[in-house]
Amino acid sequence: MHFSLLETVLIAGFVNAGLYGFLPISIILSYRISRTIAFVHGGIAAAAALAYWLLCFESPEFLPGEDVVPNFILQLGSDPDGAHRYGSRPEFDPLAALLLVMVMGAAIGAVYGAIVMSRRIASQNILTLTIISLGGMMALIGIFQYLNVQPDSLPASPFGAHTYVFQDVPLTRHRLVTLVVVAVLSVILGILLTRTHTGLVIRALADDQEAGVWCGIKLRAVGTLVYAGSGALAALAGVLIAVTAGPNPAEMLLLFLNGLAIAAVGGMRSIPLAFVGALVFSFLETALIVGFFGDVDRAVSALVLYGALLGIIVTVARFRKENVFLLERQSL
Template sequence: MNIFFQQLLNGLTLGSVYALVALGLTLVYGILHIPNFAHGALYMVGAYAAFYFVGTLGANYWVAMIGAAAVVALLAVLSDRLIFHRLKDAPPLHDMIAAIGLLLFLEACIQATWGAEFHRLAPPYPQIVRVFDLVAPAQRLIIIAAAFGLMLVLHLFLTRTLVGSTIIAMAQNREGASLVGIDATKVSILTFAISGALAAVAATLFSPINLIYPSMGHLVIMKAFVIIILGGMGSIPGAIVGGLVIGFAESFGAFYVSTNYKDIIAFALLVLILSLRPQGLFPSGAR
């Protein structure tokens, strides 16, 4: 029972982090139809920003998380204004090329500053929680609680506030939203800011149990794209469910099959599910 619980906890930890990254990616795609391949680099910058705030400035872990979210949100907005906004009338391929170029540029900047070696963010909560005969690292429980808490806040923001409603309206019908007076520029800026903040929070949550290095965003962004395709392009519930599905598949697959195939499992699962349900787990209009 304890072994099963450990794999369940690992799956929830991975799934919640993947879901946060995928949520930011699917928001940008659902509203602006930009496949932002640079989102993995934003995730990486978030980890380094948190590492800097904690290691160099001596900030509290949660303060570092807020600082990293603010830095990456600003960086995401700048990428929108300076790059993607200028390409709004260009063919879609240009957005993809620009995003890949931004990814490589950010990685080069980080490597020039911190080098190519691995870093680790010291776990702020190294304690072990024991309930009956079950044992769980406190850091993993905090990752799960914080990630799901943030998902709930995002859901309430999108569904219960006027600003959130404008984002949903823009995602459902961009032309119609513009006709009723919704400012597409403001929505675009806010969407990129939220997307960047989500990536930074996910990276800060995951960094105490994972290594920090310049190319750490590559595999994460590949899995995030798997998740949003699996859940339905542009679907927020799909990003959450898809993240959990991939997280559980990796955790249980690594334990019961082999850790060598852990990363392949996500892509195999994508092929299997899309062969049965080509539109993904949720329709793209499901918000």
């Protein structure tokens, strides 16, 4: 081990945890009310990343008046002369683009929530609801694939491009703000779900939808609201990840699966515990990247990283008194 890199691992790993903490929040919120894994949030995150890129990306000029990245939004067909290309990028301010994309994510989440939380659909078994969610994710990714987006070109951050140096470790304002937002959201939503009437309503519907409805809870209204909020957060996650890793749908799906595993650390219920899982995941990944453990093969790194995450999930499940995942009587 190279202990001289320990400080770098701790600082960079702590800051990078913010990028892994957003998607688990969306996953847990939707799981708390439906007891299903909302794969649709992966689609919302990917769609939001692509939409944000189109709204605010400014291409550098290769020659005066000639952009490096062709300036159009939609392409139908593969005509090389561009006859089927439509629109041009509006080049919005990044912060305005972020807000628009979050509204889009909330709208998609609300529509999806209104559908799956209707009495007829919500009463279906978990497998059916999971397939519907997977279908929604694939549909979103498929639709947005027609857009002219260059995954290797990074969009500007809505928080600016300033970089700070702490103990010789460069830290961008984007990553710092991301970490702060995730930490604050984890605390606020953790309190909301466990200490308020709204959280009680959500838990009641999750435990027994029929009994909750009989008690006067409006299943569709509450479900739509929860999915709208989690959709907005998924869109925010997609944007923040796109600024760092590019608007690549394949990369976004991999990060969604990472987020799903991190959410499992909290038993799909505890947002603060999921944030702790994000911290551990980020520390270990950073250590492997910077060479804290020496020269480690990429395949071995993946095995160590996900093996450790699985070990954490099992350990937390064993030491928590209550049933971790609280699955409904139905099962996959």
